[in-house]
Each structure stands twice: as structure tokens, then as C-alpha cells.
Amino acid sequence: MLNQLYDHIEKSLPPKRYQHTLGVIEVAVALAKQYDINEHSAEIAALLHDVSKCMNLEELHFYVECDETLKYYGDMGELLHGFAGSVYAKKELGIHDEDILSAIKYHTIGRRGMTTLEKIIYIADAVEPNRNYPNVDLIREKAKTCINDAILLEVDRKLKHLLEIDAPIHPNTVDMRNCILGELG
Ligand code: DGI
Numbered sequence: 001m002l003n004q005l006y007d008h009i010e011k012s013l014p015p016k017r018y019q020h021t022l023g024v025i026e027v028a029v030a031l032a033k034q035y036d037i038n039e040h041s042a043e044i045a046a047l048l049h050d051v052s053k054c055m056n057l058e059e060l061h062f063y064v065e066c067d068e069t070l071k072y073y074g075d076m077g078e079l080l081h082g083f084a085g086s087v088y089a090k091k092e093l094g095i096h097d098e099d100i101l102s103a104i105k106y107h108t109i110g111r112r113g114m115t116t117l118e119k120i121i122y123i124a125d126a127v128e129p130n131r132n133y134p135n136v137d138l139i140r141e142k143a144k145t146c147i148n149d150a151i152l153l154e155v156d157r158k159l160k161h162l163l164e165i166d167a168p169i170h171p172n173t174v175d176m177r178n179c180i181l182g183e184l185g
């Protein structure tokens with residue numbers, strides 16, 4: 001079963017994206033151990049998180065659940081691939097664990113009140129070994145000791161980038177930041 005999923009993902013993604021996925025698995029499993037959550041769930045969620053990354057808009061819209069806020073960003077494949085991926089994982093790959101499905105769903109934009117698994121996939125995506133940007137090591141280290149601090153650093157980096165390129169900011173991105181600030185107290 002697990003081997004078949006690996007084969008399916010390797011076939012669905014270009015080699016670089018598959019390498020990225022293996023990197024996310026490595027980090028997510030290590031963080032699952034660290035934060036004492038199910039490692040198997042972390043492995044599956046990481047393996048499948050970008051399953052829809054290479055779908056075109058037509059394919060994405062076939063799978064994506066109709067969602068008012070996403071409609072607003074209707075033409076943006078980048079924002080849809082997590083949502084489409086979670087539906088694909090359920091319908092086509094037989095994944096029914098809601099914890100895994102929501103980690104796939106929210107890995108790009110986050111949400112208010114994220115579970116530990118959602119946070120782990122979100123941050124593993126940002127700091128896996130193939131990622132290379134200024135301060136990546138700082139966020140990598142933070143993730144091991146305080147996942148909320150790491151997410152704040154990553155969200156701030158993302159927001160600065162989105163502002164620089166004048167991109168619309170999804171409300172979940174802002175909600176996630178505010179919520180985590182609240183959790184940190
Ligand atoms: O799929 P990956 O490349 O591994 O990473 P990802 O799923 O985190 O996707 C990152 C992309 O998502 C990146 O191009 C920025 C985009 N993104 C994330 N949050 C927002 C966003 N784009 C806009 N316009 N607004 C957001 O709030």
C-alpha cells in the first residue's frame with residue numbers, strides 16, 4: 001500500500017518535485033517524532049501534499065471543492081493544489097484519515113487553529129533540505145524547538161514576498177499568523 005503510493009507520486013511528479021516531496025517526508029517524520037504525533041500520518045501527508053501540484057486548472061477544478069474564498073482566487077493554481085490534492089487523495093487514493101487530508105488541504109495557505117500535523121507539513125514544506133533561501137537554517141532550527149515560532153518566521157517571509165510582488169494575500173494566510181500570535185501569547 002505505502003509502496004504503491006510512493007510509485008504513484010513518483011510517476012505523477014517531475015523528478016525535482018519528487019525530490020522535494022522526499023525532503024518534506026524526511027523533515028515531517030523527524031518533526032512528528034519530536035512533537036510526539038503519529039509518524040505514519042506525517043509520512044503519508046508529506047508524500048501526498050503536492051500530489052496535485054502539476055495539474056492544470058481544468059484538472060484542479062474537477063477535484064476542488066467549491067469554496068467561496070477560493071473562488072475569489074479562482075485562477076490561481078498555486079492556491080488550489082492543496083485543496084484539490086486532498087480531494088484527489090480521498091477519491092483516487094483511498095485516504096480517509098481527516099487529519100492527513102486537512103494537512104494536505106492547508107499546506108499552502110494554512111488556516112486558523114491548525115493541528116500539529118498541519119503545522120508540521122506546512123513548515124516541512126518550507127524547510128526541507130532542498131530549500132535554499134536566506135534564513136532557511138534559522139527556520140529549520142526553530143522548527144525543532146518551537147513550531148509556532150518557525151511558522152511565524154515563514155509566514156512573515158511569505159507575506160513580505162507577496163507584498164513585494166503585489167500578489168493578493170489569501171485571508172487564511174493572515175488568519176494563521178494572527179492565530180499563532182495568539183497561541184504564543
Ligand atoms: O507547492 P510548493 O511549491 O512546495 O509550496 P506551497 O504549496 O507552499 O506553495 C507556495 C506558493 O503558494 C507560492 O508560490 C506562494 C503561494 N501562496 C501561498 N500563500 C499565498 C500564496 N499566493 C498568494 N497569492 N497569496 C497567498 O496568501
Ligand code: FE
Nearest residue numbers: 049050107108
Ligand atoms: Fe504545495
Ligand code: FE
Nearest residue numbers: 107108125126
Ligand atoms: Fe509552503
Ligand code: FE
Nearest residue numbers: 020049050125
Ligand atoms: Fe511542497
